[in-house]
Amino acid sequence: MRRIRVLFLALLTGIAAPAVAQSSDSSQPIRIQADSATLDDRKNVAIYTGNVIITQGSMRLTGARVTLTLDNAGEVQKLVSNGSPATFRQTPAGGKQVDARAQTIEYHADTERVVLIQNAFLEQAGNTFQGQRVNYDIQRQVVDAGRAIAEEGDSAERIEIVIQPRKRTEPVSNDDET
Incomplete structure (x- = not known):
């Protein structure tokens, strides 16, 4: 019974999490x-295993x-x-x-930032970013792609973007700056 109560409390505390996407998302429950x-x-840690799906x-x-x-x-604080x-x-x-995938994905709620680590790939509006590490600032919609810190003599792979x-008739807007 205590385990169910703790799970329920963990879910309730997640409801007040900062916005992960649209401003209305933060008012949605985390499932x-x-x-x-x-x-x-x-x-203050919960570990979920087995085909985990988190939505908000x-x-x-x-x-x-x-x-x-x-x-x-x-x-x-962090997922x-x-x-x-x-x-x-x-x-x-x-x-x-935005669609992204990697071996490890870190979501930092306090800075509203997503970090993709190892075989990182991010796509938005047909533009793609891939490498060993890709950072995505959700609020500013800024992508920073690079590789993990290479050790001496390491021939780490380069990023690809x-x-x-842009269609000539398409106006330039802030949404297109990724």
């Missing part, structure tokens, strides 16, 4: 589906294992999804849908 859950009240409004995060960390106030691959999808307010041509 977590998984095969199993382990909750640690002392460490337009945001969807999936993985084989997701670790949810709360801060001392009970707010979602870390591991998978083969883990996936992330959201539609920013007034923007175009594909930018779709």
